[in-house]
Amino acid sequence: MGTAKRQPWVVGVSGASGTPYAASVIRALLAAGEAVDLIVSRAARLTILDETGISFRDAHWRADLAAWLGTEGPDDGLDGVRYWPAGDFAAGPSSGSYPAKGMLVVPATTGAVAGIALGLSKDLLQRVASVTLKERRPLVVCVRETPLNGVTLKHLVELDAQGAVVLPASPGFYAGGSTARELVDFVAGRVLDAVDVPHSLYLRWEGELGAAARRADGSGGVRPEGE
Numbered sequence: 001m002g003t004a005k006r007q008p009w010v011v012g013v014s015g016a017s018g019t020p021y022a023a024s025v026i027r028a029l030l031a032a033g034e035a036v037d038l039i040v041s042r043a044a045r046l047t048i049l050d051e052t053g054i055s056f057r058d059a060h061w062r063a064d065l066a067a068w069l070g071t072e073g074p075d076d077g078l079d080g081v082r083y084w085p086a087g088d089f090a091a092g093p094s095s096g097s098y099p100a101k102g103m104l105v106v107p108a109t110t111g112a113v114a115g116i117a118l119g120l121s122k123d124l125l126q127r128v129a130s131v132t133l134k135e136r137r138p139l140v141v142c143v144r145e146t147p148l149n150g151v152t153l154k155h156l157v158e159l160d161a162q163g164a165v166v167l168p169a170s171p172g173f174y175a176g177g178s179t180a181r182e183l184v185d186f187v188a189g190r191v192l193d194a195v196d197v198p199h200s201l202y203l204r205w206e207g208e209l210g211a212a213a214r215r216a217d218g219s220g221g222v223r224p225e226g227e
Contacts, residue, residue: 008035008082009195010093010103010132012125015043018107018144018169019051020180023069024188025106026081028199032192035080037093037100038065039125042086043109058085086123093128102138103129106191107169110145110152117155117162133162140194142187144169165194175202 009029013022029036038061040048045056048068056064061083066076084091092098105112105125112125116139121127132139141164143156156166167190171183182202189201 005099006035007099007101008037008080009197010037010039010100010128012039012041012103012105012108012112012128013044013048014041014105014107014109014112014125015047016107016109016112016144017047017051018142019044019048019068020184021142021144021169021187021191022106024185024201025104025191026065027069027071028188028192028201029197030077030080032197032199033080034101034197035082037082037084039084039086039091039093039128041112041123041125058083084124086125088124089127091124091128094124094131096131096135098131100128100132100137102140102195103132104140104142104191104195105129106140106142106188107144108141110143110148110155113141113143113152113155113159116141116164117158133164136163138195139164140167140191141165142167142169142191167191167194172202174205177202 011022011026026036040056048054048056052068054064054067062078066072066078071077084093093100115122115126116129119130121130129139141159160166169187171177171186175186177183177186185201189199192199
């Protein structure tokens, strides 16, 4: 019997503030048994360092990723992850023949939004997003910027027209989130909802008023992944 073909989700992390969104998405994908191909832009390395104090280095990506996700140890849970440097245009996912399921850009800068919408392929992240669109695979762009100017709004409309899911990093409060981690997990959960990956990152609305308040005081609901 042959082994099952690996079909990863490509996670692209651009330089926008909001790297905890990416960490939550990656943790939840791995918890769901999904393979992950990771691309971290050069600007994103600076943001990760600024927001977490962790240096993300190509040569030590696994140890740095484990530190970022909080999975350090002998079993870091990262066997399902493959890392591609942002400058490697010969990387597997740069070709439409590579068997990826789709791509999640989280968080997405307005620069990444523009590059993807216009097909610029300035780095591997943008190239893979363009490949994802041309192959008609799912692409979720989690834009993290406010306010948005007219040019960026036009680029987001263009992405929607090309088939991408435009998903602003906009936490919802009906799930009862009362901590930064819970609000981050809500956005990450909505990213995964867009591509039908199961998770338990937030309490879903079921038409019951007051559920969020009970969630906030600990009397009901679900715990976020990893807690």
